[in-house]
Amino acid sequence: MQPSVFTNDELSVYYTTAIDALCKVARLSFFLGRIGDALHVLGTSLHLIEGGEVAQKDRLKLLLLYGTVLTVDHLLHGGETDLMFSTLLQAQQIAESTQDQQGRANALSLLGQAHCYATTVAIRKSGAVPFGTQDQGKYEEALAYQQQALDLQEALHDTRGISESHFYIGVVYQFWQQNEVAREHFTRAIQIAEEVGYVLEQAEPHRHLTFDALFKGDLEAALTYAKLALSFREAGGFRPYQPLDHLTLWDIYQKIGDMNKAQFHLQQASTLAEEMGLSTFVSSLINSTNHQGVQKENA
Known part of the structure; x- marks a missing residue:
């Protein structure tokens, strides 16, 4: 019997299957509130695929989910922001180099969320509140990223992304106490989600x-x-x-x-x-x- 001959393409397919399964495990853990477990699965997965025959789209998928969980973890636990930002910037770089416009939109939106949460956590740690911070130049970077994401999402007709970006833009304006503008963005976010049937x-x-x-x-x-x-x-x-x-x-x-x-x-x-x-x-x-x-x- 002749031994099977495997190709790099076949290996890449196996990596794709493995990454899909690991992302499902991590996402389920994340939704259940087992954030530490989700971070462990994703962090370990990234180490395992270093140098492997992994398609860039699969690497991007893993990085975006890891960035999502890191962002929520930072809001809830505080802690350092270096890994959160480096993960999301790496995702953005891959999306741009592969001309993956949807991936780029997702990365931009997550970078906006990350800057928003990092600013909020820093303000709370100082004993202050995030409301009324426009004169201090707070949240400007978060808004810039989110507006870039929204422009791209609209071009892609990405309704989920459009809804989420309207929400996060609204958050910035609410923190700046421009409540009418914030209200418009929150209402638009709900309208889009409702029309398409998005619940969360x-x-x-x-x-x-x-x-x-x-x-x-x-x-x-x-x-x-x-x-x-x-x-x-x-x-x-x-x-x-x-x-x-x-x-x-x-x-x-x-x-x-x-x-x-x-x-x-x-x-x-x-x-x-x-x-x-x-x-x-x-x-x-x-x-x-x-x-x-x-x-x-x-x-």
Whole structure:
């Protein structure tokens, strides 16, 4: 019997199959809130494929997912940003060198998110809040990346990307307290997602419309938006941000005076956070909310 003769092309196919499977494992872990597991799978995978017969499109796929998880991990845990940015810049470089316009749009959007989250984390670590930061030159890089992404997504008719970029552009304007402009972007993000049938993409815009309603003192609208944010998040199966949704509802019910429901959502947030290793982050948000409440009472 003659031994089988394998070619580099066949090897590349095996790598593609392996990377697809590993990305599915990492993505599922990520959605379940097992962020550390997702990072381990993706980081190990990148080391394993170094120098291998891996198609650039597969390498790009792995880098984009790794960058996505690193970005959310930074928002929730803080920590260094070097790996997050180097991963996303490498993805952008591959997309540009292979003329992968969809990959380039994804990389630009993720770079915008990364700059937004890095700025927010730095502001919170300083003891300040991100709102009202336009005069300080904050979030300008995040906006520039996201606008580039949006322009490219529109040319590609990438509805999911368009919806997400409108949301992140809205976040920058909300932090700059240009609330009408922010509201327009959040509403557009929801409209696009709703028209196409995207579920999870509607969660974050609704949560930030909750903040908009709270700024205006409209507790009824805030409660409606907050409930929708949680329902879309649960329907989309994304657990890492669910504690944030419950904390938002906790805050609203406290303001309304319904302490039973407030306590329920506080407990839900704490339980979910403990399950996902986010207790420190959630506790800091609870303390921050309580501190702001005391300040308002003493004002």
